[in-house]
Amino acid sequence: xxxxxxxxxxxxxxxxxxxxxxxxxxxxxxxxxxxxxxxxxxxxxxxxxxxxxxxxxxxxxxxxxxxxxxxxxxxxxxxxxxxxxxxxxxxxxxxxxxxxxxxxxxxxxxxxxxxxxxxxxxxxxxxxxxxxxxxxxxxxxxxxxxxxxxxxxxxxxxxxxxxxxxxxxxxxxxxxxxxxxxxxxxxxxxxxxxxxxxxxxxxxxxxxxxxxxxxxxxxxxxxxxxxxxxxxxxxxxxxxxxxxxxxxxxxx
Amino acid sequence: xxxxxxxxxxxxxxxxxxxxxxxxxxxxxxxxxxxxxxxxxxxxxxxxxxxxxxxxxxxxxxxxxxxxxxxxxxxxxxxxxxxxxxxxxxxxxxxxxxxxxxxxxxxxxxxxxxxxxxxxxxxxxxxxxxxxxxxxxxxxxxxxxxxxxxxxxxxxxxxxxxxxxxxxxxxxxxxxxxxxxxxxxxxxxxxxxxxxxxxxxxxxxxxxxxxxxxxxxxxxxxxxxxxxxxxxxxxxxxxxxxxxxxxxxxx
Numbered sequence: 001x002x003x004x005x006x007x008x009x010x011x012x013x014x015x016x017x018x019x020x021x022x023x024x025x026x027x028x029x030x031x032x033x034x035x036x037x038x039x040x041x042x043x044x045x046x047x048x049x050x051x052x053x054x055x056x057x058x059x060x061x062x063x064x065x066x067x068x069x070x071x072x073x074x075x076x077x078x079x080x081x082x083x084x085x086x087x088x089x090x091x092x093x094x095x096x097x098x099x100x101x102x103x104x105x106x107x108x109x110x111x112x113x114x115x116x117x118x119x120x121x122x123x124x125x126x127x128x129x130x131x132x133x134x135x136x137x138x139x140x141x142x143x144x145x146x147x148x149x150x151x152x153x154x155x156x157x158x159x160x161x162x163x164x165x166x167x168x169x170x171x172x173x174x175x176x177x178x179x180x181x182x183x184x185x186x187x188x189x190x191x192x193x194x195x196x197x198x199x200x201x202x203x204x205x206x207x208x209x210x211x212x213x214x215x216x217x218x219x220x221x222x223x224x225x226x227x228x229x230x231x232x233x234x235x236x237x238x239x240x241x242x243x244x245x246x247x248x249x250x251x252x
Numbered sequence: 253x254x255x256x257x258x259x260x261x262x263x264x265x266x267x268x269x270x271x272x273x274x275x276x277x278x279x280x281x282x283x284x285x286x287x288x289x290x291x292x293x294x295x296x297x298x299x300x301x302x303x304x305x306x307x308x309x310x311x312x313x314x315x316x317x318x319x320x321x322x323x324x325x326x327x328x329x330x331x332x333x334x335x336x337x338x339x340x341x342x343x344x345x346x347x348x349x350x351x352x353x354x355x356x357x358x359x360x361x362x363x364x365x366x367x368x369x370x371x372x373x374x375x376x377x378x379x380x381x382x383x384x385x386x387x388x389x390x391x392x393x394x395x396x397x398x399x400x401x402x403x404x405x406x407x408x409x410x411x412x413x414x415x416x417x418x419x420x421x422x423x424x425x426x427x428x429x430x431x432x433x434x435x436x437x438x439x440x441x442x443x444x445x446x447x448x449x450x451x452x453x454x455x456x457x458x459x460x461x462x463x464x465x466x467x468x469x470x471x472x473x474x475x476x477x478x479x480x481x482x483x484x485x486x487x488x489x490x491x492x493x494x495x496x497x498x499x500x501x502x503x
Binding site for chain 1: 258259260261263349350351352353354358359361362363364365366367369371
């Protein structure tokens with residue numbers, strides 16, 4: 001895992017979807033709130049125009065979340081001005097952005113209380129998914145961690161990873177991250193077999209896979225994606241992956 | 253300086269709400285146009301995915317087919333906007349919305365997939381409605397004018413074919429889609445034969461035979477209905493006989 005290996009991977013140009021048209025977004029716009037777009041692959045993505053730690057954080061985390069079955073796919077999305085015409089969206093959506101695949105029928109865990117659903121029934125939420133999300137969010141050091149819940153089938157997904165990779169050197173050891181979901185016990189999914197499976201899924205991502213996840217990324221304004229930083233992210237992830245099995249034993 | 257190949261397009265979704273008051277609408281078709289009419293595309297969901305009721309399917313099919321023919325010609329944003337303003341009952345359009353168009357067909361396919369296509373790819377079971385979708389499409393490709401779920405006098409037929417001065421009525425039966433009760437197919441065939449005797453037109457029965465895994469009662473019903481058709485001198489054809497010739501031409 002070095003500069004040359006990353007440069008070799010970067011020789012191939014990145015691939016981007018085209019944003020076709022905006023569908024809907026939050027009632028209140030902020031710099032980091034995503035907007036839903038239909039894209040050229042016929043799927044809908046929540047497109048972000050910025051992230052606390054750069055769009056590279058959102059893209060790399062999204063790629064890894066999909067690879068470890070802990071979150072929806074992430075893609076590079078090109079937003080042309082023609083897709084913004086008469087949309088009322090700020091012009092700074094235009095450019096090369098990150099999109100997170102929309103999960104149908106899902107709600108954000110933090111929205112449950114606002115719709116007066118004070119608590120979910122733990123029996124209806126996948127404990128294997130919970131274990132995968134906890135392991136994943138612990139691995140990437142998720143700050144402001146959030147989850148999506150599909151109330152129809154109990155699937156759980158990790159989302160909103162724009163605030164990771166802030167401190168890549170001298171960082172403390174990983175801490176278990178358990179995102180609160182109203183009604184879901186802290187230890188839901190904390191079963192040795194499920195945790196072992198979740199950790200094994202992340203451990204199966206070797207250094208080549210991690211390096212590939214930080215490669216072929218746009219290096220434009222707002223991305224914070226210069227090669228040195230991306231390599232540092234890959235090394236940081238590799239190190240934390242090797243600590244994960246021990247760290248997850250602290251989840252009780 | 254590189255010039256973007258992206259063009260400005262506009263699209264509306266055609267929506268169907270059988271009860272206007274409840275406003276529970278389904279997206280049934282996409283209309284994609286250029287402002288000045290340089291390109292236009294129309295892509296509709298299978299009628300069987302929108303409604304299971306034959307009469308409603310007929311009305312919807314007629315509307316979709318008429319709209320498709322209009323959009324196939326030169327169709328501008330002005331016309332789309334006028335149609336948006338006009339339609340406000342069971343069929344209506346969403347307000348034309350901007351879309352970035354890199355390739356017209358790719359964009360139409362992507363919008364269709366994201367916003368209209370049945371969520372699980374539509375039914376793969378050869379139900380009567382699904383067979384009707386295929387037959388209507390195949391007949392139209394062969395240049396035959398088709399009315400789906402249409403009345404002649406007091407009798408509704410699955411399809412009425414008009415080719416030149418010839419008119420035929422069609423009954424579609426599927427014994428290959430799972431169901432618990434097969435007697436409705438006997439009533440369907442009986443109604444067709446009774447109607448046929450009153451409208452004085454030639455009839456075709458398009459029959460999807462049972463599969464190896466279909467319940468034995470379905471096979472009995474199938475054999476019984478076939479006997480009725482044979483005795484009544486109604487031509488019996490399989491769906492493949494009607495759909496296949498066109499597929500061969502397309503290949």
